Amino acid sequence: MKAIVYVGLKPGVLDPQGRTIAGSLQNLGFDEVKSARQGKVIELDLKSENAEAAEARVTEMCEKLLANTVIESYRIEIEA
């Protein structure tokens, strides 16, 4: 079973990486870029067989390690 975790900065949290990307794109002539934000995707390969139980466990992984919940939010997708 696969789990895909998307971790991104919460709205309002300053994102210097995103700002650099937007600035660089504009410098390259991509004037249509208004802003950019960068997050991460973590793809987990799991031994679990039960999707619901897997989601609960992956939520625990996010809270404990994968996301810094003070400034980041996360979203989980489970694939069979």
Next chain:
Amino acid sequence: MKAIVYVGLKPGVLDPQGRTIAGSLQNLGFDEVKSARQGKVIELDLKSENAEAAEARVTEMCEKLLANTVIESYRIEIEA
């Protein structure tokens, strides 16, 4: 218009970040984790009005700046 770009290492390319994540999760007691891979998501806010034209431009952005196509692959999603 919004564009979401997913950038990940191509299969076969060593992913030390992903390996560290998998190891740390296992150390925390999440024994069901077989492996992990980490990628990035870039969310772009665009002035463009035409989805097809926007996708072509974002592809160009990926080739020029957002992805290192030697070792990374990318996927683009356009949201109205």
